[in-house]
Amino acid sequence: GVFAKIGGHAEEYGAETLERMFATYPQTKTYFPHFDLQHGSAQVKGHGKKVAAALVEAANHIDDIASALSKLSDLHAQKLRVDPVNFKLLSQCFLVVVAIHHPSVLTPEVHASLDKFLCAVGNVLTAKYR
Amino acid sequence: RVCVSACIPLSLPRLLIVYPWTQRFFDNFGNLSSPTAIIGNPKVRAHGKKVLTSFGEAVKNLDNVKATYSKLSDLHCEKLHVDPENFRLLGDILIIVLAAHFTKDFTPACQATWQKLVGVVAHALAYKYH
Numbered sequence: 001g002v003f004a005k006i007g008g009h010a011e012e013y014g015a016e017t018l019e020r021m022f023a024t025y026p027q028t029k030t031y032f033p034h035f036d037l038q039h040g041s042a043q044v045k046g047h048g049k050k051v052a053a054a055l056v057e058a059a060n061h062i063d064d065i066a067s068a069l070s071k072l073s074d075l076h077a078q079k080l081r082v083d084p085v086n087f088k089l090l091s092q093c094f095l096v097v098v099a100i101h102h103p104s105v106l107t108p109e110v111h112a113s114l115d116k117f118l119c120a121v122g123n124v125l126t127a128k129y130r
Numbered sequence: 131r132v133c134v135s136a137c138i139p140l141s142l143p144r145l146l147i148v149y150p151w152t153q154r155f156f157d158n159f160g161n162l163s164s165p166t167a168i169i170g171n172p173k174v175r176a177h178g179k180k181v182l183t184s185f186g187e188a189v190k191n192l193d194n195v196k197a198t199y200s201k202l203s204d205l206h207c208e209k210l211h212v213d214p215e216n217f218r219l220l221g222d223i224l225i226i227v228l229a230a231h232f233t234k235d236f237t238p239a240c241q242a243t244w245q246k247l248v249g250v251v252a253h254a255l256a257y258k259y260h
Contacts, residue, residue, distance in 0.1 A: 023242045111147070112150075
């Protein structure tokens with residue numbers, strides 16, 4: 001439901017989510033020393049697109065997120081090793097972006113589902129850490 | 131200012147819906163059986179107003195939030211036995227309610243400032259825990 005509404009804006013929302021995360025939780029920038037993190041950065045836009053695509057993919061395979069994101073899960077475990085706390089921070093910013101662009105969609109019930117979904121994604125991405 | 135006053139009391143029912151385990155502290159509040167019940171519950175509404183008032187005190191005393199919240203911190207530890215993680219959860223919910231309210235005006239800088247503020251309040255409320 002929510003992702004149907006987000007649909008065409010996924011890339012835009014992905015980039016905005018990252019921008020807000022870097023502004024609100026500066027420690028998250030430590031994972032991107034190689035990026036230009038200024039407003040409008042092409043690298044942030046590109047990365048936002050990837051993040052959004054992964055969320056959409058997970059939403060389209062809601063009954064088996066682990067399979068859908070298996071390669072991403074490997075990547076995070078072996079290469080990226082983003083500390084698990086950061087997935088919560090990204091999720092918070094994604095929720096803020098949804099709230100800003102679709103305030104009437106984010107009822108308490110939808111908020112609960114979306115939060116639960118984002119937690120599940122974070123869990124899958126860190127599942128192979130040890 | 132008026133909008134913010136509306137957002138804070140809206141956050142408590144949303145907290146109880148999005149993170150249902152937080153209802154554990156409100157057993158004597160009566161009917162919390164559904165989102166509708168929670169939103170309409172007069173005790174929840176009254177408590178939301180209390181939270182708003184004390185938050186207002188924090189904002190007025192930003193140089194000395196720990197002192198302002200000293201007694202409330204004792205209360206939440208010794209009598210109410212609230213895990214401080216719940217203060218962070220409420221803060222996160224408030225941010226999202228503010229985002230939905232102010233939409234585009236809730237800039238990344240704005241979000242970062244509010245996130246800092248709710249963090250300071252949560253920290254002060256947990257400060258006297260032992």
